Amino acid sequence: xxxxxxxxxxxxxxxxxxxxxxxxxxxxxxxxxxxxxxxxxxxxxxxxxxxxxxxxxxxxxxxxxxxxxxxxxxxxxxxxxxxxxxxxxxxxxxxxxxxxxxxxxxxxxxxxxxxxxxxxxxxxxxxxxxxxxxxxxxxxxxxxxxxxxxxxxx
Amino acid sequence: xxxxxxxxxxxxxxxxxxxxxxxxxxxxxxxxxxxxxxxxxxxxxxxxxxxxxxxxxxxxxxxxxxxxxxxxxxxxxxxxxxxxxxxxxxxxxxxxxxxxxxxxxxxxxxxxxxxxxxxxxxxxxxxxxxxxxxxxxxxxxxxxxxxxxxxxxxxxxxxxxxxxxxxxxxxxxxxxxxxxxxxxxxxxxxxxxxxxxxxxxxxxxxxxxxxxxxxxxxxxxxxxxxxxxxxxxxxxxxxxxxxxxxxxxxxxxxxxxxxxxxxxxxxxxxxxxxxxxxxxxxxxxxxxxxxxxxxxxxxxxxxxxxxxxxxxxxxxxxxxxxxxxxxxxxxxxxxxxxxxxxxxxxxxxxxxxxxxxxxxxxxxxxxxxxxxxxxxxxxxxxxxxxxxxxxxxxxxxxxxxxxxxxxxxxxxxxxxxxxxxxxxxxxxxxxxxxxxxx
Ligand SMILES: Cc1cc2nc3c(=O)[nH]c(=O)nc-3n(C[C@H](O)[C@H](O)[C@H](O)COP(=O)(O)O)c2cc1C
Ligand code: SF4
Ligand code: FES
Numbered sequence: 332x333x334x335x336x337x338x339x340x341x342x343x344x345x346x347x348x349x350x351x352x353x354x355x356x357x358x359x360x361x362x363x364x365x366x367x368x369x370x371x372x373x374x375x376x377x378x379x380x381x382x383x384x385x386x387x388x389x390x391x392x393x394x395x396x397x398x399x400x401x402x403x404x405x406x407x408x409x410x411x412x413x414x415x416x417x418x419x420x421x422x423x424x425x426x427x428x429x430x431x432x433x434x435x436x437x438x439x440x441x442x443x444x445x446x447x448x449x450x451x452x453x454x455x456x457x458x459x460x461x462x463x464x465x466x467x468x469x470x471x472x473x474x475x476x477x478x479x480x481x482x483x484x485x
Numbered sequence: 486x487x488x489x490x491x492x493x494x495x496x497x498x499x500x501x502x503x504x505x506x507x508x509x510x511x512x513x514x515x516x517x518x519x520x521x522x523x524x525x526x527x528x529x530x531x532x533x534x535x536x537x538x539x540x541x542x543x544x545x546x547x548x549x550x551x552x553x554x555x556x557x558x559x560x561x562x563x564x565x566x567x568x569x570x571x572x573x574x575x576x577x578x579x580x581x582x583x584x585x586x587x588x589x590x591x592x593x594x595x596x597x598x599x600x601x602x603x604x605x606x607x608x609x610x611x612x613x614x615x616x617x618x619x620x621x622x623x624x625x626x627x628x629x630x631x632x633x634x635x636x637x638x639x640x641x642x643x644x645x646x647x648x649x650x651x652x653x654x655x656x657x658x659x660x661x662x663x664x665x666x667x668x669x670x671x672x673x674x675x676x677x678x679x680x681x682x683x684x685x686x687x688x689x690x691x692x693x694x695x696x697x698x699x700x701x702x703x704x705x706x707x708x709x710x711x712x713x714x715x716x717x718x719x720x721x722x723x724x725x726x727x728x729x730x731x732x733x734x735x736x737x738x739x740x741x742x743x744x745x746x747x748x749x750x751x752x753x754x755x756x757x758x759x760x761x762x763x764x765x766x767x768x769x770x771x772x773x774x775x776x777x778x779x780x781x782x783x784x785x786x787x788x789x790x791x792x793x794x795x796x797x798x799x800x801x802x803x804x805x806x807x808x809x810x811x812x813x814x815x816x817x818x819x820x821x822x823x824x825x826x827x828x829x830x831x832x833x834x835x836x837x838x839x840x841x842x843x844x845x846x847x848x849x850x851x852x853x854x855x856x857x858x859x860x861x862x863x864x865x866x867x868x869x870x871x872x873x874x875x876x877x878x879x880x881x882x883x884x885x886x887x888x889x890x891x892x893x894x895x896x897x898x899x900x901x902x903x904x905x906x907x908x909x910x911x912x913x914x915x916x917x918x919x920x921x922x923x
Contacts, residue, residue, distance in 0.1 A: 349684055355666035393918050394668040396650035397608050401917040412911055413570035415727040417815045418807050422908045436915035449911035451819055452570040453609050456727035457734045466611040
């Protein structure tokens with residue numbers, strides 16, 4: 332069930348748009364902000380509030396890379412796997428990250444701390460290789476710098 | 486050398502009072518107080534400003550297609566989705582001078598008499614979101630946004646929309662679907678968005694760099710804009726270089742500088758120990774250029790004459806120790822993943838292309854595969870797919886097959902990558918948006 336806060340925020344988004352359906356992405360973002368991911372139950376809840384079918388909401392949810400339809404950890408690592416980072420040492424960064432975290436792309440650490448995801452170009456190609464952890468962007472990465480970066484996120 | 490777009494970029498960016506102190510919002514004052522909307526459009530048309538989003542379409546011309554006599558809402562959208570691999574110019578403008586973008590948007594919105602404006606910003610640009618949100622709030626407080634702007638009777642509401650990640654959101658009609666809360670699949674044209682766009686109303690979508698230039702054109706005129714450039718395509722342009730060069734970065738330079746100047750004088754040449762093989766001149770979806778193209782001018786016509794596109798103007802260098810097959814495999818993996826799946830050649834063809842390239846890269850390729858790849862560049866070429874994503878994806882592939890054919894053949898002959906261990910792409914299971922159980 333959606334919380335009161337989620338409901339209020341979604342209602343507020345509905346007021347901003349000419350038809351209810353148009354608030355679909357915003358509603359999914361609100362749910363994800365509160366629960367970190369969007370479960371089947373949440374899809375049905377969002378469908379109800381927007382007068383859409385659950386399938387229709389899910390077709391939107393599964394289209395976008397950053398709406399998570401599976402549980403994720405407390406912190407999201409987005410490793411840029413696009414071309415400038417490929418040229419500048421993505422491979423070494425990926426190897427060290429997977430070694431430190433003991434997980435592969437798409438997985439979450441056993442302690443629920445990190446989820447590691449590949450992500451297209453982060454728009455900081457002149458400082459490749461790059462990654463984001465939650466809201467923070469890390470540039471000019473060296474494998475040796477990764478352990479200290481991860482330390483910051485508990 | 487004048488650098489109107491970037492000279493006031495600072496981190497953190499100028500607050501509104503500081504921005505006003507350097508002449509900011511003068512263009513809004515001038516346009517809404519002293520110019521008719523059509524005069525603004527005519528001025529931009531006269532300047533010959535060509536859109537900086539990739540396609541290079543005349544900005545004034547685009548605005549002039551908006552029907553001015555229809556009642557009801559009209560929309561202006563700043564395309565700040567910037568997901569083209571190798572592109573990092575709009576981020577600089579968004580984080581470094583958001584008021585300049587807003588000022589350009591207000592003037593553009595006035596020219597088409599838009600009632601609402603949106604900044605469509607990609608999810609990953611968190612710092613830009615903070616900067617733009619703050620700037621919008623300041624502009625409302627100062628009376629440049631909202632009802633009855635500067636007492637002129639013109640009103641404009643502005644919203645920041647942050648996306649949820651998909652390359653297709655940058656394609657202008659797919660962007661509009663996304664703003665309507667739908668999947669970002671493209672729409673059939675015509676009708677063009679200028680006539681029937683967001684919620685079926687007239688809509689203009691322009692790139693961040695395009696819009697950021699508008700205040701300067703209004704302040705200083707069309708002739709000044711043309712004089713900034715060395716060629717017929719007016720203005721300055723933000724150029725960027727990434728890869729194994731000494732000084733990767735972005736610079737605002739006169740439109741039409743040469744590739745050699747950019748690579749040598751600004752990017753500082755290749756890093757010690759690395760040689761130049763080629764370059765994607767304007768992001769992932771442009772054809773490779775090679776050494777023999779070093780003296781071309783980097784404007785729309787100059788790059789087109791060399792067989793590629795200026796695109797976003799941010800270049801990715803292929804060095805002599807990076808495998809061209811692996812390089813193109815990385816690009817096609819991106820395109821296959823980001824294809825919206827709406828039309829068959831792209832949905833089926835891009836994953837096939839990716840698989841063929843991966844087989845070759847790993848030393849499992851066959852001679853016939855080169856023929857198959859070539860056929861794909863036709864099957865997915867212009868006119869055969871619903872939008873420009875697939876033809877764009879074919880540009881680096883077709884030019885790699887032309888310029889680096891020896892490398893492809895050597896992989897097949899020697900059953901291995903002669904450069905380095907193949908770098909696998911992330912599997913589909915790495916994307917947590919896919920799974921659903923409903
Ligand atoms: C797949 C695809 C992705 C695109 N991504 C962007 C983008 O991120 N930013 C952008 O300004 N234009 C992008 N474009 C181009 C837009 O469709 C459109 O031409 C542009 O925003 C118009 O702005 P302009 O006239 O100022 O150049 C993309 C096009 C395609 C086909
Ligand atoms: S070309 Fe690709 S991205 Fe464009 S509509 Fe077709 S499937 Fe979608
Ligand atoms: S390619 Fe990695 S930041 Fe652009």
